Amino acid sequence: MKIIDIALNDLLRSFRSAFTIGMAVVAPLMLTGLIYFAFGGLSGGDVSMNAMKVGVVNADALPADSPLDAPIGDNIRAMFFDESVESWIEARDYPDEAAARAAVNAQEIGVAVIVPADLSASLLSDEIDAQVTIISDPTLTIAPAVVQDMVTMMLDGVSGGGIAIQTIMERQQANGIQPDPAQIPGWVTRYTDWYREFQRDLFHRPEKAALVLTAPSAGETESADPIQQMMGLTMAGQMIFFAFFTGAYAMMSILREDEEGTLARLFTTPTERANILAGKFLAVVLTVTLQGIVLMTAGHYAFGIAWGQPASVALAALGQVLAASGLGVLLISFVKTSKQGGPVLGGGLTALGMLGGLFTANIPGGMPAAFQMLANFTPQGWVLKGWKLSLAGAVPADLLLPFAVALALGVAMFAFGAVMFKKRYS
Amino acid sequence: MKILDLAIKDLSQILRDKKVLLFLVAMPIVFTLFMGFAYNAGESGDENADTRLGLAYVDPQPDSRLSQMLFARLEESDALKVIRLEQAEALDSLRRGEVVGVLVIPSGFGEQDAGGTFRQLTLIAESNSSDGQSLYQLLRVPISQLMSAVEIASISADVQGSPAEFAPALELAWAKWDETSRLERVRLERATARVEESWFGDNPYNQASPGILVQFAIMSLVTSAQILVNERKTRTMQRLMTTAMRPWEMVAGHLLAMFGLVFLQTALLVVFAQFVLGVNYLNEPLGTLLVSVAMCLWVAAMGLLIGVLAKSDDQVVLFSLVSMFLFSALGGTWFPLEASGGAFAAIGRLMPSAWAMTGYQNILIRGLDLSAAWLPTTILLAYAFGFFLLALWRFRKMEL
Numbered sequence: 034m035k036i037i038d039i040a041l042n043d044l045l046r047s048f049r050s051a052f053t054i055g056m057a058v059v060a061p062l063m064l065t066g067l068i069y070f071a072f073g074g075l076s077g078g079d080v081s082m083n084a085m086k087v088g089v090v091n092a093d094a095l096p097a098d099s100p101l102d103a104p105i106g107d108n109i110r111a112m113f114f115d116e117s118v119e120s121w122i123e124a125r126d127y128p129d130e131a132a133a134r135a136a137v138n139a140q141e142i143g144v145a146v147i148v149p150a151d152l153s154a155s156l157l158s159d160e161i162d163a164q165v166t167i168i169s170d171p172t173l174t175i176a177p178a179v180v181q182d183m184v185t186m187m188l189d190g191v192s193g194g195g196i197a198i199q200t201i202m203e204r205q206q207a208n209g210i211q212p213d214p215a216q217i218p219g220w221v222t223r224y225t226d227w228y229r230e231f232q233r234d235l236f237h238r239p240e241k242a243a244l245v246l247t248a249p250s251a252g253e254t255e256s257a258d259p260i261q262q263m264m265g266l267t268m269a270g271q272m273i274f275f276a277f278f279t280g281a282y283a284m285m286s287i288l289r290e291d292e293e294g295t296l297a298r299l300f301t302t303p304t305e306r307a308n309i310l311a312g313k314f315l316a317v318v319l320t321v322t323l324q325g326i327v328l329m330t331a332g333h334y335a336f337g338i339a340w341g342q343p344a345s346v347a348l349a350a351l352g353q354v355l356a357a358s359g360l361g362v363l364l365i366s367f368v369k370t371s372k373q374g375g376p377v378l379g380g381g382l383t384a385l386g387m388l389g390g391l392f393t394a395n396i397p398g399g400m401p402a403a404f405q406m407l408a409n410f411t412p413q414g415w416v417l418k419g420w421k422l423s424l425a426g427a428v429p430a431d432l433l434l435p436f437a438v439a440l441a442l443g444v445a446m447f448a449f450g451a452v453m454f455k456k457r458y459s
Numbered sequence: 460m461k462i463l464d465l466a467i468k469d470l471s472q473i474l475r476d477k478k479v480l481l482f483l484v485a486m487p488i489v490f491t492l493f494m495g496f497a498y499n500a501g502e503s504g505d506e507n508a509d510t511r512l513g514l515a516y517v518d519p520q521p522d523s524r525l526s527q528m529l530f531a532r533l534e535e536s537d538a539l540k541v542i543r544l545e546q547a548e549a550l551d552s553l554r555r556g557e558v559v560g561v562l563v564i565p566s567g568f569g570e571q572d573a574g575g576t577f578r579q580l581t582l583i584a585e586s587n588s589s590d591g592q593s594l595y596q597l598l599r600v601p602i603s604q605l606m607s608a609v610e611i612a613s614i615s616a617d618v619q620g621s622p623a624e625f626a627p628a629l630e631l632a633w634a635k636w637d638e639t640s641r642l643e644r645v646r647l648e649r650a651t652a653r654v655e656e657s658w659f660g661d662n663p664y665n666q667a668s669p670g671i672l673v674q675f676a677i678m679s680l681v682t683s684a685q686i687l688v689n690e691r692k693t694r695t696m697q698r699l700m701t702t703a704m705r706p707w708e709m710v711a712g713h714l715l716a717m718f719g720l721v722f723l724q725t726a727l728l729v730v731f732a733q734f735v736l737g738v739n740y741l742n743e744p745l746g747t748l749l750v751s752v753a754m755c756l757w758v759a760a761m762g763l764l765i766g767v768l769a770k771s772d773d774q775v776v777l778f779s780l781v782s783m784f785l786f787s788a789l790g791g792t793w794f795p796l797e798a799s800g801g802a803f804a805a806i807g808r809l810m811p812s813a814w815a816m817t818g819y820q821n822i823l824i825r826g827l828d829l830s831a832a833w834l835p836t837t838i839l840l841a842y843a844f845g846f847f848l849l850a851l852w853r854f855r856k857m858e859l
Contacts, residue, residue: 052773060780067788071799084801121801137650138827140817143797145650164646171649171824173797182596184645189603192639197611200632204615204624220614227610235599244580244602246595249553249561380481387493404496 035304039312043286044319057279057324061271062331068267069336072260085176086123087113088133088142096154105156105191106148109165112187113146130166137168143176144169146184156191190228197224261337262424263395268332269420270391273413275328276321276353277386280361281378283320287313287454288371300458310454314447318358325350341423348429348436349419355443356412360385362450366457389413394421412442461704465712469686470719479682483724487675488731494667495736511540512594513558515549523569524626525605528633532601532640533562539597553583560584560594604640608632651826662739662823668732669819670792673812675728676721676754677783680762683717684775687766710763710854714847717759725751743822746832750818753839757811760846767853786812811842 093106113124127133133145155163169177234241290296389411408414419435584591615628732738790812818835
């Protein structure tokens with residue numbers, strides 16, 4: 034009973050502290066919230082994108098005796114000024130390449146599209162030596178890639194039309210039929226209609242697109258929302274980092290009590306020292322557990338994170354609580370004063386979190402193999418493995434290995450730290 | 460003189476504790492190396508290493524002409540390493556990380572050449588990874604061209620009223636697409652003011668180094684802003700107020716100490732990045748100095764405000780960390796603002812941290828000259844002045 038009293042007393046003290054609340058709950062939610070604010074709006078097809086500023090220099094002119102009504106450069110220009118893209122592309126015209134380059138250097142625009150004077154002529158004559166040049170601000174990566182993709186697709190559409198005409202005519206000639214130029218507009222219209230629909234399906238109707246991208250965890254038929262996956266991993270990384278911080282910080286209460294003299298006073302009471310220490314340890318476990326529950330609930334309701342199957346979530350969370358409490362007890366057992374605790378918590382836990390992969394869970398392509406190997410030597414790394422599996426919808430059996438390792442590490446660290454504390458206060 | 464004395468006292472008090480060096484120097488260096496390594500993951504290393512993206516090709520009917528055409532085109536790509544596998548084996552390879560994606564050709568795909576119904580191809584890959592997205596982009600073009608050849612062949616067969624015409628027309632159209640796809644019709648060029656050898660714009664530490672510089676400058680307030688709180692707790696400040704020292708001199712003294720500390724840290728990190736990581740801050744030394752001084756003044760003024768507002772050491776840590784999270788994330792020090800949503804980027808661009816990043820990137824990545832440092836410097840100085848006025852106002856109120 035005394036153990037529970039001491040634990041509840043410490044728990045109450047922790048949750049009365051604005052600092053503890055700030056570091057245990059507000060900081061991880063705030064960090065995840067910032068990431069959500071930055072990227073969350075891009076989910077579910079909501080294109081609340083950061084508008085791309087594109088400059089267009091269209092010098093293209095129709096050659097003499099051209100069958101076209103307007104230069105192909107006009108179509109490229111129109112693509113960037115189209116109503117359908119005005120929510121995410123801000124396009125401006127520039128008179129020449131020099132003016133566009135100056136605008137990119139002055140960061141008035143991020144990307145400039147330079148259409149040469151002979152683009153139509155070279156496409157029509159089948160001599161493709163004219164190139165569309167895309168000049169981009171070197172700090173940007175997404176906007177130039179998007180613009181390049183748009184221009185390439187447009188030119189592919191034009192080339193496709195040309196290939197259609199050439200193929201049909203050549204096949205007619207091969208079969209001894211004289212091609213009738215009057216039929217060409219009909220062929221072009223049919224091909225252009227098909228191409229427009231094909232592009233629309235590819236970009237806007239995944240169920241009809243020729244190629245669909247599917248996440249491996251979601252099986253072959255259901256596409257997972259990448260933003261939700263990213264938010265789950267981000268929140269898991271933050272939750273683990275701050276759980277370990279909270280475990281160690283809660284354990285520091287024993288050092289503060291020692292410095293304030295209340296621990297010595299507690300030792301004069303009939304309560305056994307082992308019970309006092311057990312009460313302190315229980316407080317750490319309860320604090321980390323409560324923190325986990327609050328963060329998981331807030332993560333689910335605020336950011337829509339689906340943590341996984343209930344039994345898998347329970348295993349991942351239990352592994353986290355045990356590993357964080359164990360490491361907290363172990364780390365603080367080496368610390369003599371609460372002042373020393375700052376660098377241990379700040380430096381030690383940050384370094385372990387870094388090695389455990391907590392800050393790089395969302396790095397595209399993942400970290401190199403050597404780093405992934407290093408994560409196996411940190412409790413944070415194993416806890417993260419558990420959460421990754423749970424978030425991916427794994428069944429509890431898949432989580433047994435990371436859970437067992439987190440449990441073993443937690444118990445070992447806890448036992449070692451407890452022995453150290455017992456020696457210190459015996 | 461009194462201002463200088465107070466600043467020197469603050470600095471000696473802070474630097475007396477050797478653990479401060481952990482936060483001021485060791486941690487930012489480790490973080491810079493780590494983040495640079497993370498940004499660079501998969502990009503650097505052995506030049507002879509096979510950097511092609513692994514693709515498992517799953518096709519239940521590998522003898523169909525359409526599938527053969529697609530497979531041959533993908534095999535020719537310099538960016539792809541294509542292996543034919545059974546579906547279960549392919550998914551295992553994906554799980555083990557041996558391939559980046561699995562392209563599943565649906566049963567009946569080859570029957571489209573006989574006017575069959577539409578069959579969708581599926582790419583199974585991590586959609587939130589750059590490799591997964593790159594793979595999708597790399598596949599989209601040849602698949603679009605193959606579908607185009609199918610449509611052209613259908614039109615040709617219809618025009619000649621002969622289904623037998625489909626096959627030769629498909630071969631011809633595909634051959635023409637093959638020729639066209641080898642042409643470079645779009646050229647991508649990065650606008651850099653300096654194109655000579657001194658340009659280091661592709662160094663992966665160009666994002667990590669200034670980002671960590673700004674982030675840890677704010678984090679250093681954890682130590683320096685505590686001085687003000689300690690002075691109040693130990694009543695040294697009240698004692699100082701009984702001396703001939705004026706309030707503004709006290710504020711200026713503390714500000715100078717904070718500035719000195721942040722500037723020292725920034726200078727050390729700039730030197731480390733320049734000579735160890737090859738981040739070319741000396742591309743425009745005066746520009747780097749101007750941006751750094753202005754950034755440090757802003758951070759110091761903010762530290763002063765935190766020191767005046769906080770009532771305990773814990774509050775200093777909390778306020779400093781919250782400021783660090785907010786300004787770092789919004790200012791684009793963790794990830795480029797270009798990748799974020801519209802509202803986030805719009806707010807982010809107003810942040811002083813974003814202006815500090817712009818100032819450094821103008822020098823490091825855009826290779827611009829001193830003139831490109833003036834605007835970020837001026838805006839950072841305006842922020843510094845604003846924070847200083849706020850701190851002074853709170854300090855005077857605190858006096859009462």
